[in-house]
Amino acid sequence: MQSAIVLGGGMVGVSTALHLQRRGWSVTLVDRKEPGRETSYGNAGIIQSEAVRPYPMPRDPATLARIAMGRTNDVRYRLASLPQHAGPLLRYWWNSTPERHREATLAWARLIAYATAEHDTLIRDAHADNLIRRAGYRLLHRDPAALEQAIAIAEENQRDFGVTFRVLDGRELAKAEPLLRDDLPGAIHWLGPWTVSDPGGLVSAYAGLFERLGGTLLRGDAQTLTETTSGWSVDTASGRIDAAHVVVTLGPWSPQLLRKFGYRIPLVRKRGYHMHYQGGRSLDLPLVDTANGYAMAPMAKGIRITTGAELTSPDAPATPIQLGYAEAAARELIEIGSRVEPEPWFGTRPCTTDMLPVLGPVPRHRGLWVNFGHGHQGFTLGPATARVLAETMNGEASAVDTSPYRLDRF
Numbered sequence: 001m002q003s004a005i006v007l008g009g010g011m012v013g014v015s016t017a018l019h020l021q022r023r024g025w026s027v028t029l030v031d032r033k034e035p036g037r038e039t040s041y042g043n044a045g046i047i048q049s050e051a052v053r054p055y056p057m058p059r060d061p062a063t064l065a066r067i068a069m070g071r072t073n074d075v076r077y078r079l080a081s082l083p084q085h086a087g088p089l090l091r092y093w094w095n096s097t098p099e100r101h102r103e104a105t106l107a108w109a110r111l112i113a114y115a116t117a118e119h120d121t122l123i124r125d126a127h128a129d130n131l132i133r134r135a136g137y138r139l140l141h142r143d144p145a146a147l148e149q150a151i152a153i154a155e156e157n158q159r160d161f162g163v164t165f166r167v168l169d170g171r172e173l174a175k176a177e178p179l180l181r182d183d184l185p186g187a188i189h190w191l192g193p194w195t196v197s198d199p200g201g202l203v204s205a206y207a208g209l210f211e212r213l214g215g216t217l218l219r220g221d222a223q224t225l226t227e228t229t230s231g232w233s234v235d236t237a238s239g240r241i242d243a244a245h246v247v248v249t250l251g252p253w254s255p256q257l258l259r260k261f262g263y264r265i266p267l268v269r270k271r272g273y274h275m276h277y278q279g280g281r282s283l284d285l286p287l288v289d290t291a292n293g294y295a296m297a298p299m300a301k302g303i304r305i306t307t308g309a310e311l312t313s314p315d316a317p318a319t320p321i322q323l324g325y326a327e328a329a330a331r332e333l334i335e336i337g338s339r340v341e342p343e344p345w346f347g348t349r350p351c352t353t354d355m356l357p358v359l360g361p362v363p364r365h366r367g368l369w370v371n372f373g374h375g376h377q378g379f380t381l382g383p384a385t386a387r388v389l390a391e392t393m394n395g396e397a398s399a400v401d402t403s404p405y406r407l408d409r410f
Contacts (some may be wrong), residue, residue, distance in 0.1 A: 001026050003243040004393070005234055007257070009035035012371050013249035018122065019383075019390035020247075021215050028241055029210065030220040036203025039251050039347040040379055042274050044295040044306045045196040046137055048380045049116045052109040054355035055223055057089070073325045074293035077311040085311050085317060088266040091353035099397055101223040103353045107404035109161055111357070111384050114400075116194060118383035128205040133195045135205040137286040137297075138168070139175070139188040140333075146290065147185050151231035154188055154235035164191040179281040180333050189286075195286055198300045199379060222257055223251055231367050245367040245393065252350040254315075254358070254372040261365055265358060265410055267373065268351040270309035273323040273344045278302035280337030289333070294326030296336070309349070310357050320344045351375040359385050359405035360392060370407055371395060375377045 002025045005134075006017045009031030018028045019343050029035070058064055066072045077085075095104065123132055141147035166189045174182040176189070196202050211217055220236030231244035248254050255265040275301065286297035293308040307322040323344050330336050352358060352373040362368040371389050374381050391398040 002245065003245060004029055004245040005232060005241060006247045006249055007225065007234065008251065009207065010031065010038055010040035010249065011036070011203050011379050012251070012374065012386065014203055014210060015122065015382040015386035016247055016371050016389060017215055018206060018210050018250055019386045020211060020393065021213055023394045028216040028218060028243065029207070030218050030222065030236055034220060034222060035207035035217070036200040036205070039349065040203045041200035042272065042306070042345050042347045043199050043379045044286060044302070045199045045297050045299060047116055047119055047194040047196065047379060049112060049192040050157070050163040050165070050190040051377055051380065052112050052157055052163060053105045054108045056101045056355065057092045059093065059096055072293065073322050074308040075311070076322055078313070078316060078319065080317065081311060081313045084313065085268065088268045088353050091266055092268050095354045098407065106355055110400050111381055111388070114384035114387065115380050116192070117193070118387055122206050122209065122383055126205040126209040129200055131197050131202050131205070135195070135285060136189055136191045137195055139190065139288045139290060141185055142291040143270055145186045150188055150290070157340065163252065165189060166191060171373050177284055177287070179283070195297065197298070201300070214243050222253070225257060241408045245369060247369040247371060247389070248335065251378065252348040252370055254350065254370065258362070258370070261368070263362065263407065265407065266353045268353060269314065270349040270351055271312055271346055272307050272309065272349060273318070273320045273346045274304055274306040275323055275327070275344045276301040276304050276340040277336040277338060278340050280335040283334070285378055289329055292326060292329035293322065294329065296330050298368055301340045302340055303386035305330055318344060318346050320346070356380065357385055357405055358403050359389055360407065363408050
């Protein structure tokens with residue numbers, strides 16, 4: 001029986017452990033916390049099957065100027081931290097030309113095509129249907145011209161990739177969400193995505209399935225990973241464990257571990273914040289307010305507001321300026337109530353400079369594998385990339401060409 005250690009208990013790691021387990025592998029999942037407590041916990045809770053294009057970096061001078069002057073809530077930055085972001089951001093900008101973005105989109109869309117199907121299998125096996133709603137979400141536009149532009153892009157995505165949507169004018173939006181103010185231009189209702197009332201809870205449900213099927217969950221420190229004569233070992237609360245293979249699924253912390261073995265993977269680390277609100281009105285479906293760079297979604301703990309990207313140092317204290325702006329903008333739309341938590345949650349999205357995940361074997365180190373760098377879509381893509389990696393590790397033919405995701409492309 002093949003053996004593997006999976007380092008990282010987020011959506012990507014838990015899904016990887018399950019897919020290997022289903023192929024008869026003996027798998028131990030190691031994390032410093034309980035599964036689903038890091039980045040997988042803090043997202044907007046949308047399995048985005050419509051997200052067929054990765055997020056490029058803006059290249060037009062007007063948008064870049066608004067970001068530089070702090071006049072957009074989508075992206076903010078701490079000036080003191082910019083030097084450490086400069087190199088990855090320059091590569092990200094270079095890869096965001098229309099031609100290179102089209103190439104990235106082809107590789108990205110191949111993975112997105114499997115997102116809901118792979119989640120569906122795990123949801124049913126984990127008995128987690130109570131957390132799922134299969135009714136899509138809405139993309140709100142406050143400016144009529146922006147709505148028309150978004151409709152044109154949606155039509156292009158429908159033509160090229162088959163995603164489905166419905167355009168709601170202001171009257172239809174007010175009927176669908178009667179608690180919203182009724183003077184808005186309209187929204188795009190993406191019909192295919194699924195929404196989750198407790199993202200961390202879904203990861204926990206998958207982890208529970210892994211344990212019920214005989215998998216082992218241990219607390220441990222990934223930085224203790226050591227190559228041995230027969231494979232790999234790592235220190236855990238239960239002592240040292242060994243396996244022939246190890247998979248690094250540590251999200252934004254993956255490059256730090258890989259540097260120990262001589263690999264340098266550039267990442268754009270985008271911090272995001274969220275907060276829950278109770279005591280006000282709720283929404284029928286999640287709503288993304290494009291003009292103000294945030295999403296709000298009805299969840300088990302209340303309405304959750306999640307922010308865009310903050311470029312800062314990994315160890316920098318919380319500066320939830322974006323959350324404050326988002327909260328004020330949300331209150332213009334609906335009465336959301338009062339804050340639930342005393343302090344906002346924050347976490348980091350691991351975005352590669354070419355917008356594609358890092359997936360597959362690590363050169364020069366036998367038995368070392370990676371699955372990270374999903375950007376804003378780790379929650380969506382975790383089961384899909386886990387399947388592709390498990391097929392590769394198990395010597396199976398994969399339906400997806402894995403060459404665009406290989407680590408040695410860097």
